[in-house]
């Protein structure tokens with residue numbers, strides 16, 4: 001991947017706030033809604049989180065991800081790995097990179113670099129054998145994460161239920177009375193249905209896993225939405241993926257020796273649809289906007305909410 005000129009040049013601005021930064025050559029690993037992630041070339045990555053991005057605030061994301069990695073970092077078995085946190089802090093002055101055209105920054109995290117590659121979902125979905133293997137291994141890894149983290153449930157529960165947090169954030173952006181009343185009902189149903197909470201990653205999607213073809217554990221990164229709640233929350237981002245979704249549910253069920261609760265699964269996918277609509281709204285081609293709206297209506301209907 002390309003060398004990132006802007007962060008190499010940014011380093012002098014960062015050294016006052018971030019101790020022990022290695023000398024570049026840094027490499028840009030990802031640039032998303034919330035900031036940038038750089039491979040520092042010494043077995044660690046640096047995540048710079050902006051104050052504003054999608055729903056919620058950058059400050060809360062830095063705090064939540066740091067807390068989650070402090071608790072879960074180092075989990076490692078045949079199925080799943082969670083990187084260790086090396087350091088993190090809010091920026092005293094978020095305008096640190098303004099001279100370079102960077103938006104205001106909330107904070108930074110320095111994290112152990114995990115092996116593996118990000119997944120190009122579309123490429124994998126095209127090849128049935130790769131898709132089935134990825135899906136089954138990912139499903140098992142999700143169940144294995146829940147199991148390996150079980151002893152930390154008390155601490156992780158303090159970070160909240162990602163489903164309830166997402167619902168609250170989505171409602172603010174979906175002002176219409178019909179959306180509000182349906183999402184309120186969804187919240188009531190969800191609260192009534194969560195009986196045995198587990199530790200949740202909170203945002204398991206193909207951009208937040210590191211995967212090595214053939215064998216080895218799957219790495220999970222990006223714990224900014226972590227917390228505790230019903231296990232089906234960690235399966236919710238795959239409903240639109242058809243056969244990949246089926247393979248994930250299969251791998252998850254096989255590891256667990258049981259099935260996900262499909263009523264809760266439907267509620268969780270409806271929350272995901274609400275968040276997507278809240279973030280992306282009517283952006284892009286009008287047909288895309290209609291598709292997001294239809295998807296929310298359909299997921300709510302599937303969850304029994306008309």
Ligand SMILES: Nc1ncnc2c1ncn2[C@@H]1O[C@H](COP(=O)(O)OP(=O)(O)O)[C@@H](O)[C@H]1O
Nearest residue numbers: 029030032034037083112113114118207221222
């Ligand atoms: N600990 C890590 N080891 C290796 N790669 C990582 C690590 N953390 C993040 N990445 C890579 O950087 C990308 C963005 O990181 P992520 O934490 O998901 O930030 P964002 O909030 O921008 O989604 C990931 O998709 C992944 O490819």
Ligand SMILES: [Mg+2]
Nearest residue numbers: 032207208222
């Ligand atoms: Mg991510």
